Amino acid sequence: MKVQGVASLGVAQGLALLAALGGAVAYATWLDAAGLAVWALALGAGRAAMLLVDGGFKAALVRHPEGVTPGVERQLARASAAVALVLSMLVLPAAGLAVTHAGVATPDAALVACSVLAYVLSHALSLVGLARLERAGHFDLVGRAEAGAILLEFALPALLMVLGLQPWLALTAGVVLGRFARAVLIMNGARVAPAAANAQASTTVPWGDGLAMQGIAALSMVRDQMHLWLVAPWFGASWAGAYAFALIACALASQVLVGTMTRVAVPALRPLAPKRRALRAARALRRLALPTLPLLALTLPVLGWADAQLWDGRWQLALTVLPGLLLRMLLGLPLAVLAPWLAVALPPACAARLHGRWTLVEVLLACLALAVLGPTGLAVSWAVGGLLGTLMFAAALRTHGLPLFLRALVRAPRRPGRLRPVLPWA
Secondary structure, three states: OOOEOHHHHHHHHHHHHHHHHHHHHHHHHHOOHHHHHHHHHHHHHHHHHHHHHHOOHHHHHHHOOOOEOHHHHHHHHHHHHHHHHHHHHHHHHHHHHHHHHOOOOHHHHHHHHHHHHHHHHHHHHHHHHHHHHHHHOEHHHHHHHHHHHHHHHHHHHHHHHHOOOOHHHHHHHHHHHHHHHHHHHHHHHHHHOOOOOOOOOEOOOOHHHHHHHHHHHHHHHHHHOHHHHHHHHHHOHHHHHHHHHHHHHHHHHHHHHHHHHHHHHHHHHOOOOHHHHHHHHHHHHHHHHHHHHHHHHHHHHHHHHHHHHOOOOOOHHHHHHHHHHHHHHHHOOOHHHHHHHHHHHOOHHHHHHHHHHHHHHHHHHHHHHHHHHHHHHHHHHHHHHHHHHHHHHHHHOOOOOHHHHHHHHHOOOOOOOOOOOOOOOO
């Protein structure tokens, strides 16, 4: 299968993240750490609720060897819509209870509630279309939809704040418009990728694979949001906001190519034989590391200068945890290749168990580090956890071409007479 639009996806995400960088500079100026933590909580709650709507079926459909029939897609779409409606009916009463009984400020509760509603309803609309596009390799269309969502979700609020809108209203408008614009663009683009109509297409819903993939996504969210559910209750919103700021900086430094790689890796690796899969993964990791490592190295000095010159030292807490997070990104960089490789090489249930063991190790390390080192301990545990995750994933792939992968990393096999594409998976 030819994966199309990898360059378009990378360029679209790069331009959108540049715009988001401008927005991040504005938020660092106008919001305090507690306000940034509330925004991070709103986005995190939306993504967590989206997992329930997704059910892991988008990833299961993308990795399915033969594809599924239109009837199966309709069943999944109806199930997703039903879950989204049930969650939507629970969100507003829950927000009201948080205001009246938990002392949560009304604007904060409204921002979180609107984020959850926007994520679950828009994802229910676009689930099947997104799976079709990714499975067919139409990442140019996915790239435009994702770039538009990033621009609206992360950059539009800054423009609205300049015009005088209250921060919580501006952030709410960004997430609602961003998520539904993404859904509309994906639904429109999915017309070029019809459902599988061949005789081998499955007529049964992949419930088991979907639940396993959902478990993997949920565990990833548990690992990535420990600053919200571990640091915030123990050490307060200011430390959670500092971690949120540092994580935004790390994402802006490394997310363009890493995000592009992880989106296209599964459909690119799925049809390959084990030997070619190992060689392709090694080539992608080399090309990923070349631009990403310098960006990670520049993040700390650039933010140190910006904090001193633009923000009057407001983000010193974030700078104290940033080295550990950058080390996490560095040590965990191979996971951008190993995780999708694992998803196509092993059954979903086996991959989910491995993610579960890694998550347990990370949570135990985080609790120990926070108890011994205080609020900076999570950054240390994350750095160690990134290395351990890489080692655990590599060990799981040892019988699936890992020795060939390691040899190819050291010395790339050359193919005379062929032009080498610039982007991974191209």
